[in-house]
Amino acid sequence: MLNYVSRTIGALATAAMIGAGVTGAVAAEETIKVGVLHSLSGTMAISETTLKDTVLFLIDEQNKKGGVLGKKLEAVVVDPASNWPLFAEKARELISQNNVSVVFGCWTSVSRKSVLPVFKELNSILFYPVQYEGEESERNVFYTGAAPNQQAIPAVDYLMSEEGGAVKRWVLEGTDYVYPRTTNKILEAYLKSKGVAAEDIMVNYTPFGFSDWQTEVAAIKKFGSAGKKTAVVSTVNGDANVPFYKELGNQGIKATDIPVVAFSVGEEELAGIDTKPLVGHLAAWNYFQSVDTPENEEFIKKWRAFIGNEKRTTNDPMEATVIGFNAWVKAVEKAGTTEPDAVIDGLIGVSVPNLTGGFSTIMPNHHITKPVYIGEIQEDGQLDVVWQTPGLVVGDEWSDYLPDSKDLIADWRAPMSCGNFNVATGKCGGKGS
């Protein structure tokens, strides 16, 4: 009896030891470790695997140039398996067990929220490369994707303009999670500030992975038949887009009648759809594969060579990863160390070339400057730029169109060093009153 109990406990103890041993081995110091925290299995693998490959590609390129600070970079890849709590566990593992100097990772907001406390507690750096809802600025995180004002608002501006179709009536169609909810809140406030009446805005949410869009598309059609030019602003996420667009195409909603502008649909998603019926629908991003610059051409060429696929697409989050990575390299070289505090301080103001022929600069609010492009879907699945902002747009972490965040700003430079400084009360910590 005692026998098996002790054996069981022995096994447990061994397991614990191995757990500690395998991951706790002290890293050999001749490399700088870079953590990659993207889901390689589960529902998010569809988007995140590409970003893992991108980081590996960038590390490879950097090592060809001799690494950083004379040391080679070494990727530490983990798979949080689209499981949000696992993101936190893996982040802790990367930082405290593998001693990585920086982590590139996360796609969904919830995964970022899940790892945030870990990065704060262990004081490390996360580069987050995906467009998101804003309303956040943390010392340990650098947001290289678009904030709402770098994507949603310019897109709506374009559609409201004469050349964008002078849209008067809006459908805000989204997946029911925080990014669409917040974006739509911001857009609603913005549209109303531009004189759009409440009855000219329709908001609808569907679940993740939604596949039967008949009712929703019919409702859009109905809403669009009120005699005013109507457009759909789509924050539909991930897999649900393909059936959505298929239904749009089949029900004959042409871009010239009711254009759909999407913030989560890029080249990667379109690769899974027959785009012929979708020509003219729009997407707003800070990068398109079709952008015709030498930098982009070279990047695509090298990327395809690295991945061994001559047709592999590129997309906006990849560009955001590139910008983040290059900025980190630059900041480390400037600081002469990978010490997080030095790098975090050093990153502000770092300016690196983006792939669309300009420069992106890391701002004191840990967001970056980006150009905004509106593209229309082409028959070949590419997005052709039809409009772009005249200059770079600074990412605005706290939206000016939400009542509770319009007074907040973030500035991580000393002496303010605050992610939610209230300009009305002059206090850090978001306190409004």
Add this chain to the structure above:
Amino acid sequence: MVTNFLLRALDRRTAIVLIAILGVGILLPVLNLATDPSSPFHVPTYVLTLLGKYLTYALLALAVDLVWGFCGILSLGHAAFFALGGYAMGMYLMRQIGDRGTYGNPLLPDFMVFLNWKELPWFWTGFDHFWFAAILVLLVPGILAFVFGWFAFRSRVTGVYLSIITQAMTYALLLAFFRNDMGFGGNNGLTDFKEILGFDIQADTTRGALFFASALALAAGFWICRAVIASKFGKVLVAVRDAESRTRFIGYRVEGYKLLVWTLSAMMAGVAGALYVPQIGIINPGEFAPANSIEAVIWVAVGGRGTLIGPIVGALLVSFGKTWFTSGMLAEYWLFVLGGLFVLVTLFLPKGVVGTFLARDRKKPAEKPIEDVVAPGAVGQAAE
């Protein structure tokens, strides 16, 4: 009566297991806090939180085993109870943030602020108090289980049908909690916790205490399960598992038994969830995913259903495997391993690791009562 009920189950073997669990529960936090990081005996915080998570999983597995291994109810929805317990705790932790949220709103959690909620929904009242949350950790899963079970068992929904509707239950809850309109933070769930009972949630001492609390809960769960199984009630459960209609014909109202053990099990799962959340730092609707429930069942199957040690061992083994395989270049193979494990265990180790172990110890026909081991074939019979 209750003391007696518990003490009666405290045979030598149970005592050893309890001491072992509590010993680990004390030893590891002490090694974490009292030793220098360079010491070979040092337990890193990472390992401590990881094992703390495993312990809550083990408690969940124990809960699943209590109904599946001993009463033949295969629940594919236990993650729902786990998550509900977690949400109850998460709501308390959210209230503890107070005005330290990003917007500094003293009344509302952040996710309500930026979605323009004006007041706290009624179901958030009371969660300022730990005792209230602690009660709800037990009550919410308990009441859901009771209502669900009351309908299901009275209508004699059994076997596969029951499994499938438990899955429907957790799936419906998953969809419901995803809805931002519900007021539970939608897909992002509840996160950014600061304090529990006034202690910094990220402090090593708090982590140590939570680890010990998890061990304590596991030990208590083990003891209660042991006492339940050893009682006449437990024998009736096994009778129900092996031959449900026979049990009815000798006069036991089976639904009452199922309902009681089902509710007890759901409450245990709720406690597991409540301990899981502060250690992980987030609770979101993903915890309701049917796949999570199935994974819990796998822990039990791997460890050995119908034994009480089995689910604990299974949960630890599989979770450890998951941690190990999802790091580095093995990541791509994790699902192959997990999938293969399911297949191989069902095919070759129908009694699980511990069950097989025990069976090897007792080859000859049993000469004394065996409460822990499932007889071969019995489980299949119980299934239909």
Add this chain to the structure above:
Amino acid sequence: MVDMIQRFKALLAILALVLVAAMPARADDLKPLVDGLGKNGYAALREAIGALAATGDPAVAPVLQALGAGDLYVRKSDRAVFAATKADGGFALKDPLTGADAGTAGSRDVEKIRVNNAVREAVTSALGSLTLMSADPAKRRAAAADVFRNSDPAQIPLIDQAISKETDAGIATTLQMARAAAVLKSDAPDAEKVAAIAALQAKGGRDVLAQLTAIEASAPDGAVKAAAQTAITSIQGTLKLWDGAQNILYGISLGSVLLLAAIGLAITFGVMGVINMAHGEMVMIGAYTTFVVQELIRNNMPWLFDWSLAISLPLAFLVAGLVGVLIERMVIRYLYGRPLETLLATWGVSLILQQAVRTWFGPNNREVGNPSWMSGAFELGNLTITYNRMWIVVFALVVFATLMLVLKRTPFGLQTRAVTQNRPMASSMGIRTPWVDALTFGLGSGIAGIAGVALSQIDNVSPNLGQGYIIDSFMVVVFGGVGNLWGTLVGAFTLGIANKFLEPYAGAVLGKILVLVFIILFIQKRPRGLFALKGRAVEA
């Protein structure tokens, strides 16, 4: 701005009228107009389009078409406009008017003429007026529809002219409607407008409603506004009825998808009692088979594309069926009589299959195209019926009927039923039960495979495809009653229609939750589903 465009359009139409009869201008005269397309800015571009359309020369049509398709480029050196196609290292240039070769250019020497929706609309509108009197009735019909949509008062004379020449009754009606709509926007006398409203009301439908709502909103109080209001109320009333019909239709469509997903499970789970959690992955395998077939066809025999689904069907059946047989032989056969354990083992199998597909094909969505006969929609009264959904309904019913026939009328079906009802007896009568088991499981899996072919037409083809259907499939089978294919049929359509009726009121998420709760409660009432087999045989 809007005003200006309106006036500009009016001018154009008059010009067009004048020029329709005039002699076609020569290519040389058109050339500067074509090069005008190369100016920067959308406004300039639209002006250039107008200028081209104003020539009324049919030779302009291909230029505009090329522009709409995004095939026109400007040579940077001389701002000349060409139709360009990608050739190695650069572009092959052609004169857009004559189609004559114009040499090549490097990829950095030319610049694409950017086309956006507004430009595309201008192109369609221009083409519409150019093709309104085309000899091809199909082109005329499309043009008439465009004219109706634009309902530009300036085009009234043009429309009148077209009506007088039109021989096709259908096109003539559309033109009449277009005229009525245009009249409403013009400054015609109220009486004429009221008559136009009556004409439009008679046609009804959503696009008319759109036109009328706009009129109603802008018209001053008076006869026109009142007439518009009555017409709107009347059309809305009719549409409400149509909405009900549309919901049923959507429900049937969703039901057919559920039926397809569940029908294979009705065999493996319903008939054989195996809880096959890998069922969704069989659907996925079918969808990937379709992808592979289409990929081969695209690369080697593009003319076969419309047949790709027909070719995929038997292959998907075979591939998924074969995988099913393998699973049965390697795993499930050891687990008969232990249904809850098959659940665990097949869940494991499903994880392995998902990851295998992810490893082979990559985690991304794969493109499966709709063949032409499955693209688009047709109108039936005020119902929009999309071809792909319609064919899927038909397909689901055909699969169902075939399966019924196989099970009821063939020796194999007889053996299957014999084995599932009384295994020892069947075996002692000389039926090779292991074979029947394997083949039945293969049949269920194969059917899931062909369901995958159909579902690839409306959903993502990704490793997660199967996961999306597994819970719904189980709900359908359990709700309908295990062991009864009719139950699966009725269950699928009931749940589909219920879902679609709830959705407009409760929203997609709550609707789905309500359906799930309903099923949970329903199972309490009838623990063995809608079409439960009663009696001792079931409980034994």
Add this chain to the structure above:
Amino acid sequence: MTSTIEPVAHAKAKDSLLYLDGVSVSFDGFKALRGLSLVIEPGEMRAIIGPNGAGKTTMMDVITGKTKPDSGDVYFAGDTDLTRLDEAAIASLGIGRKFQKPTVFESHTVWDNIDLALAGDRKPFATLFHRTSQAEIARVEEILDTIRLTDKRDWLAANLSHGQKQWLEIGMLLAQEPKLLLVDEPAAGMTDAETAETAILLQEIARTKSVVVVEHDMTFVRDLGVKVTVLHEGSVLSEGSLDAASADPKVIEVYLGR
């Protein structure tokens, strides 16, 4: 409770232990019982015979509450309407049932099997805190003795032989202390010696309780020497002594006529 028919039924059922009148059950159109009527007196032992599909098992299902009849009355001990009760309530009234295939709790020991069947409070909480009393131990030992399994008390029931399982099941019935025992083919699969012993065991039991035995084995029925009811296609074909029944031309036709 005060419908006009019930008093009549009560009057007829009053003196009987088990009273079935006009009971019909159908499954998807197949009529398993059609107007079955049967009366068992207190202390009576009755054998029920009939070909396969005659409705014997369905009749047992109706009495024990597993199947609800479509029509007809089922009364126990005069005035208890069994159609309104579930299996557990009926068992608590004192109706025990033994299945055709021996059904014991395979992963329990012989002792626990009897212990579980022992009369007592069957509510969940009562069993949770139940402590086995000396009286109960004595009673289990007594029953073990009766069914000749004392030396196997710690064996798992799964390890018993077929005959021993049959006896264990009978022992469980005894432990229930029922007023009426329903026994389905107790001799199936037994050796001749076991069959004979089983008959003796049943007769012993019948001294204090009413017993209904369903059986195919004519020798066994003859050994019992009790009144016989012949069922056919869901209703009673003939009733009386075995000899009288087997002389009944209707019975002969059913058994030999085809």
